[in-house]
Amino acid sequence: MFQNKARSHTSPDYILLGVIISLLLIGVIMVYSSSYVWAEYKFGDAWYYVKRQVLFAGVGVAAMLFVMKIPYSTWKKYARVILLACFILLFLVLILGIGMVRGGAQSWIGIGAFSIQPSEFMKLGLIIFLSAFLATKQKYITSLKQGFLPSIMLIFTAFGLIMLQPDLGTGMVLVLTCMILVFAAGARLSHFFGLALLGLIGFVGLIASAPYRISRITAFLNPWEDPLGDGFQIIQSLYAIGPGGLMGLGFGNSLQKYFYLPEPQTDFIFAILGEELGFIGGTIVLLLFLLLLWRGIKVSLEAPDLFSRFLALGIVSMLAIQAMINISVVIGLIPVTGITLPFLSYGGSSLTLILCSVGILLNISRYTKI
Numbered sequence: 001m002f003q004n005k006a007r008s009h010t011s012p013d014y015i016l017l018g019v020i021i022s023l024l025l026i027g028v029i030m031v032y033s034s035s036y037v038w039a040e041y042k043f044g045d046a047w048y049y050v051k052r053q054v055l056f057a058g059v060g061v062a063a064m065l066f067v068m069k070i071p072y073s074t075w076k077k078y079a080r081v082i083l084l085a086c087f088i089l090l091f092l093v094l095i096l097g098i099g100m101v102r103g104g105a106q107s108w109i110g111i112g113a114f115s116i117q118p119s120e121f122m123k124l125g126l127i128i129f130l131s132a133f134l135a136t137k138q139k140y141i142t143s144l145k146q147g148f149l150p151s152i153m154l155i156f157t158a159f160g161l162i163m164l165q166p167d168l169g170t171g172m173v174l175v176l177t178c179m180i181l182v183f184a185a186g187a188r189l190s191h192f193f194g195l196a197l198l199g200l201i202g203f204v205g206l207i208a209s210a211p212y213r214i215s216r217i218t219a220f221l222n223p224w225e226d227p228l229g230d231g232f233q234i235i236q237s238l239y240a241i242g243p244g245g246l247m248g249l250g251f252g253n254s255l256q257k258y259f260y261l262p263e264p265q266t267d268f269i270f271a272i273l274g275e276e277l278g279f280i281g282g283t284i285v286l287l288l289f290l291l292l293l294w295r296g297i298k299v300s301l302e303a304p305d306l307f308s309r310f311l312a313l314g315i316v317s318m319l320a321i322q323a324m325i326n327i328s329v330v331i332g333l334i335p336v337t338g339i340t341l342p343f344l345s346y347g348g349s350s351l352t353l354i355l356c357s358v359g360i361l362l363n364i365s366r367y368t369k370i
Contacts, residue, residue, distance in 0.1 A: 012068060013365035016295040020343070020358050023288050024061070027269075027344035027351075028053055029251075034272040035265035035346065037257050049265050049346050056348045060355030067359030072367070075360065076307050079132040086125035089118035090161040099165075105338075107165045116349040119162045119170040123177070123318055124357050126158055130178055131310035134185040138306060141185045148191045151182050169325065169339030177318040181310055220335035233268065236261040237330050240271040241282075248278030265346040267338055270330045285344070286327070293320045296361060302368035312364045315357045 032050035039048040075082070093099040093109050100108040100115060108115045130151065140147035155178045162171040183192065215230040223231030240256035243249065254275045257264045264272045274282045296316025303309040319342050326341040328334045340347050342354050 010366055010368065012362040013295055013299060013368075016292065016299070016358075016365060017362060019288050019292045019295065020064075020355075023285070023292070023343035024057055024355075026273075026285065026288075028057055030269055030273050030344060031265050031346045033252050033254065033276060034257050034269050035263075037259070038263060038265070041259075052348070053346055053351075056351045057355075060352040063352060064355040064359035064362070067356050068362045068366075070360075070363060072308050072311060072360060072364050075128050075311070076132045076135075079129040082125045083129040086118065086122040087158070087161070089116075089121055090158070093118045094161070094164055105165045105167050107167050107170075119165070119167055119174075120349050120353045122158050122162065123170065123174050124315075124353055126155070126174060126178060127181070127314035127318060127357075128311065130154070130181050131307055131314055134181060134310050135306035138185050141182070141187050144188075144191060147185075148182070148187050151178075151187075152195060155179075155182075167338070169337035172325065172337065173318060173322045173339065176321050177314055180317045181314050184310065184313055217335050220332070223332075233262065233336055234329075234332055237268050237271040238332055240264075240268075240275040241331060244275045244278040244282075246279050248274070248276045248281055251276050267326065267336075267340060267345065268330055269345050270327055270341055273344075274330075289320065289323045292316070295365075296320075299361060299365045299368055303364050304367045308364045308367065312361055315361045318357070319354065 028050065031053045032047070035049035036046035039050075040046040042048075089109065093106060098109060099106040100110050102108055107117055107119060109118060133151065133154075134141065137147055137150075141151075142148075155175060159171045159175050162174065179192075215226075219226055219230035219234065223234045225231060227235055236256055240254065240261060243255075249255075254264075254272050256275060257272055261268050261271060270282070270285070273285065277284075293316060296312060296319070300309050300312035300316065303312050322339060322342050325334065325337060326339050326345075329336055329339070340350050343351070345351075
């Protein structure tokens with residue numbers, strides 16, 4: 001169980017910062033390599049996606065550096081306001097005429113030439129609120145009614161709204177991240193076992209209620225049963241990774257980005273990286289994520305109070321879970337869920353929110369001795 005302890009103000013964790021910048025640079029390079037064929041075909045500009053990614057990255061890094069200067073305790077003061085704003089955005093995106101449909105999910109709100117994804121805001125907003133709640137109510141977390149149940153009800157209310165879009169991948173990241181926080185706060189294992197049983201029943205219900213989810217599972221078990229339909233993405237992803245071998249085909253030499261793997265700059269960017277940079281390139285990216293996880297956990301363990309410890313743990317867990325799910329999908333370990341790879345995949349609101357999140361993590365690291 002976490003305990004409060006005081007620390008003096010220090011510099012941020014430069015190893016953590018270096019890992020973040022390294023992943024971001026790899027992402028920009030791979031967005032260009034994976035997207036220029038599709039960008040040239042669709043927009044007549046091979047640099048279309050990478051120019052926007054550089055813009056998103058620039059805004060995100062500026063936001064990260066700004067957030068890094070804000071004392072982490074500020075987020076605790078405004079935790080309720082932040083969560084309320086996130087819920088309002090989740091309701092708005094479900095309204096026809098406001099929410100935009102992409103890839104079969106009504107998950108976006110358009111703002112001029114750009115758009116935001118409210119579920120990305122909810123991931124961070126719920127981590128902030130739940131960290132504040134658990135820091136204040138930790139002594140009640142072993143109580144089903146006073147601690148465990150209120151936390152779970154809040155988590156699954158947010159999950160339910162995200163599933164109305166629907167967006168199972170983001171919902172999974174949110175639930176798993178928050179469960180780690182509740183577990184770290186000291187919740188009883190018996191409560192988790194009961195929740196797991198209910199969750200299994202609910203998960204089966206979610207799958208049964210949507211035929212496309214059943215199709216994704218059958219495609220995962222045997223993608224060759226429908227190679228031009230539900231199994232197409234995973235087959236093309238494996239076709240990308242397989243020929244990469246140890247050293248890869250060389251930067252820019254991917255074949256799968258030539259209209260085989262749909263929009264490879266997003267969810268399947270790791271497949272193109274594996275094809276061009278091989279096992280070595282993929283391993284370097286995995287090691288960077290493991291280093292990020294290690295430094296984030298060290299920040300959490302050395303953080304000065306309960307709120308900052310939960311907050312740091314929540315942020316690093318979110319990033320690790322999202323990366324794990326994305327890479328597992330790309331290499332065929334789990335069914336396709338449609339979720340981006342942190343720092344690497346093309347995207348505006350996702351990348352910006354991720355960089356803001358690590359800005360908070362870097363601020364917490366300034367109050368630790370690591």
